Amino acid sequence: MIPAKDEADRIAATVTAARGLPAVDLVVVVDDGSSDRTVELALDSGARVLRHSRNRGKGAAMETGAEGVLMVEEHEAAAGTVRPPRHLLFLDADLAETAKDAAPLVLPVLEGTADMTVALFPATRLRLGGHGFVVRLARDGVRKATGWEPEQPLNGQRCLKRAAFEAARPLAPGFGVETGLSIDVLRAGFRVKEVEVPLEHRATGTDLRAQMHRARQFVDVARALAARDLGPAVRRTWGDAVDGARGGAKEMSRKIGQIARKKR
Template identity: 45%
Template sequence: MASPVKVSVVIPAHNESERISDTIKGIQRIPEVSEIIVVDDASTDETANLAEQSGATVIRLTPNMGKGGALNEGITKVTGDIVALLDGDLGSSSSEARALIIPILNNSADMTIAQFPRARKKGGFGLVKNLARAGIRYFTGLESNAPLSGQRAMTRQVLETVTPFASGYGVEVALTIKVARAGFRVLEVPTQMSHSETGRDLKGFMHRGKQFVHVARVLTGCLIKYGLK
């Protein structure tokens, strides 16, 4: 009899003490998941301790390495045949990650990406998302509705093919382009996930400004690597 497929979850987290416990508990309700690794990216709150108390394996980083760096550390420890990448602020909606895992178990996709419901409050003006969508379309031909979604699941083969992850907020765009150009099947999956939303305030605009710069940097790198069509 073949051994069961093992599913690992990696959560990069920085100062997510308000939601990390609920995020882990939500994942623990997914029957297929057997390993949860939280990469605490130099948090200054109780994120690491709360994650450990909730039953996750915790990797503590010093200094802060950013999302891409945290993910690169986390994947060195995973043992699963399928690996899901989830944010630490999903809270109980993290249980929706099962919708990302099932298509991979059923061999109908090699990487899945979560689509979120419409945001409850106004955020930016779509500049970052539109740039990311245009870049993915240009380099892969894919039409992406969730180009910036960090909630993903993939096979071990995909993971080993596309790593290391890009640094900063461009990690998701770079990942989609790498996966699609390698010939793997990408599927976006509607979910009811929710997380902390940034609004139209100074903090929100600063965050989206960094996103725009990082995504543009990734796409510039793709131009250098792949050239113009």
Template identity: 40%
Template sequence: MAPLISVIIPAWNEEARLPETLKALDTYRMTRPQIAGISCKFEFIVVDDGSTDGTCKAALPWVDLVLRMPKNQGKGAAIHAGAKAAAGEICVFLDADLGGSAMNFPLLIEPLLRGEADMTIAELPRAVKPGGLGLVKKLAKHGVLALTGLSAAAPLSGQRAVRREILQRSGRSFPGFGVEVGILIDAIKLGYRIQELQIPFTHRETGRAWRDWLHRGKQFYAISRTLWQCWRRPVC
């Protein structure tokens, strides 16, 4: 039987960028329904995290399901809701602003279908424009290393594929932008195999405007909470 792949995209006010991302996914589904030589079925799920623009309307023509959060609850809650609604044995999480580069999503899935990994994480190309000071990434890397012993290259990447059983065994959600770090730590603690891959995804880059620093501040706070949660209440 062809495996079902659930592609879950959390989105907040992504009316402008989301359609191009979804069009790339739909094009792959319609033209190349195989990954690593294995026929697959796909379901596409967008979680509209309390958007105030037309994100929901923009998603409807392309996806199988749109979940609408009553208010903005953060990325962690959106991913948890999407995973709970998904039916696939493999869940793929992608950011809403990947555009045409979303066509590369099968590269995340191949190692799982070949039995080489239980979770894959995309390491994106180096940013073009100057961003932050690297404090958020350092916090995530050092936190994952301290709690698991794994030196992760891209612990914050929102582009990843994971066997559904990992999410079920973890059985918990993580706050906001700490969700990727939390899922990674739990997967390692539970003994699953992690593989990081260099994949040419491209998305909107943050700069050094005040809103970008505010975004990084929210990330730092959420990841700190997640690391504390994983330290105080380890999954096993």
């Protein structure tokens, strides 16, 4: 399952690599309001494509994709092919050729040693521009909610059983989806583990656009935690920045910058 928005440069390589993964017999791309050739290139590469007419965010794309897989399975059953529900492997659209290295995420779920796996990118290949304060917020929230402390709580490369996914619905909106998914799956009693995989994707950078992106991430993660009754606990650590989640991204960027500098 590959949520995508304006990923024409990489979507074909990502789909092609994903189709070669072990046990993968279906690749679904959910186009989240792209204005480029993402849909055309995904189709040409062998993916099934579902489309949002406007951008609805990653969480909505993940849910649309899961519904699409369910529809495929219903059609298969109507044609006489009855099978257990497929596990769901979520990959970012910008992985390109490195998506072929996601196999270690699949095996623990297939073998029954985990109900959800989360990718752990090796530090030597993690060149993502340093959004550490958002990572710390998500990590703090997951730990306080479940007792589990993930190293890379925002990593979107995940494989999980359908039952685990359904237990986490509705998913948290926006960039809070990974944090909310981890908390909800663990609270429902499923087993989660991080698995090192040699994947990589684009760095977010350090310019103003990247800072605004991280501000939006912070807002969405803070809201996901608050929706799971973790607002007071996180506020004790992050103070005004969490309270500022109701404000605009520019104000959030200023506040979280102040907090992040204090925590270095």
